[in-house]
Every structure is written in structure tokens, then in C-alpha cells.
Amino acid sequence: MPESTVWTARRSTDAYRPTSFNAGGANAHYQRDRARLIHSAAFRSLQSKTQVLGLGESDYYRTRLTHSLEVAQIGSGIVEHLRVEAESDWAQWLPSTSLIESVCLGHDLGHPPFGHGGEVALNYVMRESGGFEGNGQTLRIMTRLGEFSPDCGLDPTRRACLGVLKYPVTYSEVVNYGQNDANPLDLSAWHPPKCVYDTEADVLDWIFEPFTANDRTLFSSIEHHPARHSRTKFKSFDASIMEVADDIAYGVHDLEDAVALGLVSREHLRAFIDSHRDELAETSLLKKVDLYFDRLFSPVPHERKHAISNLVGYLVRHIRVVRNDAFEHPLLAYNIQIDAPASHLLNRLKGYVFEEVIRRPEVQTLRYRGQQSIIQLWDILCANQDSLLPRTVKQQMDVSPYPMRVMCDYMSALTDTSATKLYHRLCSPGMGSIFEPI
Helix, strand or coil, X not given: CCCCHHHHCCCCCHHHCCCCCCCCCHHHHHHHHHHHHHCCHHHHHHHHCECCCCCCCCCCCCEHHHHHHHHHHHHHHHHHHHHHCCCHHHHCCCCCHHHHHHHHHHCCCXXXXXXXXXXXXXXXXXXXXXXXXXXXXXXXXXXXXXXXXXXXXXCCCHHHHHHHCCCCCEHHHHCCCCCCCCCCCCCCCCCCCCCECHHHHHHHHHHHCCCCHHHHHHHCCEECCCCCCCEXXXXXXHHHHHHHHXXXXXXHHHHHXXXXXXXXXXXHHHHHHHHXXXXXXXXXXXXXXXXXXXXXXXXXXXXXXXXXHHXXXXXXXXXXXXXXXXXXXHHHHEEEEECCCHHHHHHHHHHHHHHHHHCCHHHHHHHHHHXXXXXXXXXXXHHCHHHHCCHHHHHHHHHCCCHXXXXXXXXXXXXXXXXXXXXXXXXXXXXXXXXXXX
């Protein structure tokens, strides 16, 4: 991996530059990125934030924290697989284990309480103040809010920032709600655009500095749509690895949770697979589908775990590097992809989890409740800023040119548990104590 100092550069001043670390060269910088992420308050709070199922339903299934750990493991596994198969033209640009783990561990830092439902609710209340989007909040935490430095957040390296940058455009470039009317009871029209906040436009410019003008223009190009948000088209090499690892964890591990908790039956999943048999016919893992289903739905935990492990391994083995010659810089030209039929299998599993688990009324009702809690909390706190907000938050709002963004930072940092407690403290008689921190 090239050790150009342009990629290990940080935004901080000399007063906050790091001293020596455990390793030499570029990897020392990426080890430091990983260490800062792991020790950050934002990372710890992921243990109490929703992945798919609401916290408190069971101690078994995944939270945002365990999901992030699994994405990091899969990401490092992908890099090791590629390193074995590496060809000379792109091998030197493979991220180190420390770097890809930093990117993967940090990819969900910005997710708010109550999962994507909370994201939509915060975007709704911020609709006139720059919006809210989990990936944009991730970059903001890493480069503004993290506790390592007063102005640069966790002060990560430029390449780590590029790795977590899934959507390299600002909010104002892609937002389009059409003629939607604001209705807090129906938030279906208020999904956020995928973007970086306008407040982090300078960070985006800093990340782009090593690229040519042509690469910058192409990398930040968008697909316009007359009636909905525009979308970006490209990701960096490291971001593509993180995204595939995230997709595998979502499609496979969330399925494992659903099976373990009895939300999915063997018969229903088998019927779903059979309905797509033509598309999945060449999937070697399913050529012994009965044996695989015996293991996946076995009451013996290690049998199910072996089935899940085999599925993850199968998907990783079908990953390869592709090149887009329109880009000049290797970090933009190279991406990874999962080849068919493995990609078909993953897409079908993701779709199955979405339709049969996430869209279940039992899950959606909890999501809706979380959304409404966020909106009510926002309205109450906005109307009573001097008396109900923590003093440090109010002080930051008073001196910030973007006071609503500061309040949104506070709200999005709440966990499912702390948001629920705050809601009950304010709205439920008999709840709360003067000795409970806010």
C-alpha cells in the first residue's frame, strides 16, 4: 500500500498531531484511526442502538455495535482474500487491515436512535435546516464532533475519511422533496438524500485535494431525477469494500437473527429460494440445499453457525476487483464487486430480510413509535431550550451559526434507551428522577 503522506494527513494543527505509535509507516496512522474509533463515545453508544429489531426484545440478536464489529471482520476477510489473489496493478492500493477495520468500524457512527426510522424522523424535523442523514452524520462525528480534538473530531487520516465517504456530494446538491407537504403522522416521503451535510463541505474539499479536477468532477457526479433526490454514482476503493462487507452482514447475519428468533420458518425460506431457482441454479452452495437448510434451521447452535459461516465464505470467495478507466487515481478507479450467481443470492437474501423481517407490522409499529418519540422530543425541547436542554448543548447552540444542527447532534447521539427514558421523563407521569442525568 503506497505510504504517501497525502493519505495519512490529518486536518489538525501541530498541537494535536500524534506522537509515535505501535507500528512504522502508514499503518501506524491507520492503527491510530482504529484506536480512536474504538475508544470514542459514539462507537460505544452503538451498543444501545437498533440494528433491525428493537432493543429489549432479546439478548441474542445484533445491535449497531455488534453489526459494526462483524462488518469490520468481513471487511478484513475480503482484503485478505484479495491479497492472496492480488494482481500487481491494484495490489499496492489494497487497504491494510487496520485501515479497512477503521472504515468498517466507523461506517455506522452517525446512526440515530431507533434505526432508519429515527433517521427519517430527524430528517423531517431538520427539513428546513440542512436535513439529517446517517452517513453524513458519520463524517461529521469523525471530523467535527469526536472528542479527540476541539475542531477536527477524531481527526482521522484522509484515506479513512475517503473510506467512510459513501456519498461524495453535499445535501443541497441532491435534495428534492418535490411537492411533499409536511405531515408528522406520515413520514414515508421524508427519507433523506444520501449525502454529506453542507456544514462539512470544507471537509469534502479537503478529502478531494489529492485528486485531479477531472476525477473530482466525475466522482461527485450525480444522477438527477425530477421527482426525488438525486443519487451519486461512484465510491472509492475502500468504500466499496466496506459497502460489500456491510451488505453481506446485513443479508446474512440479519437472516441469522431472524431464524434464531423464529421470525422465519424453514418452509417459507425454502419456498422463497425455490421461487428463484432459475436465477440461483449455479449457486454451488445451494446444490445441496436440503443439507444446508438442515444446518441453518438446526436446533444445535454450532450447526447454524457453520451454515452462516459457509455462506459468508462463499460470498467473499466470489469477490473480485474491477477497474473504471474513466478515473485517473487508483483509489477511485478500482472497486470490488461480487460476481454472479453469488451476487444474485446476496441480493435475494437482502430482499427477503427486508420484506419478511423489516416490513413486518410487529417491527414497523415499533419503528413508527420511535419516529413519533423523536418528533415529540424535538418539539418539546425546541419550545423549552433554556429549561430542558443540557446546559452544554444550549451553550453550544448560542454560539453556533447552525444552532439546529447542534441540537440535532444532541438528539442523534441519544441511544434507543436514553431517548426512551427522556421521552418518558417528559411525557409520562411518575417517570424520571432528579438524580437521573439528562
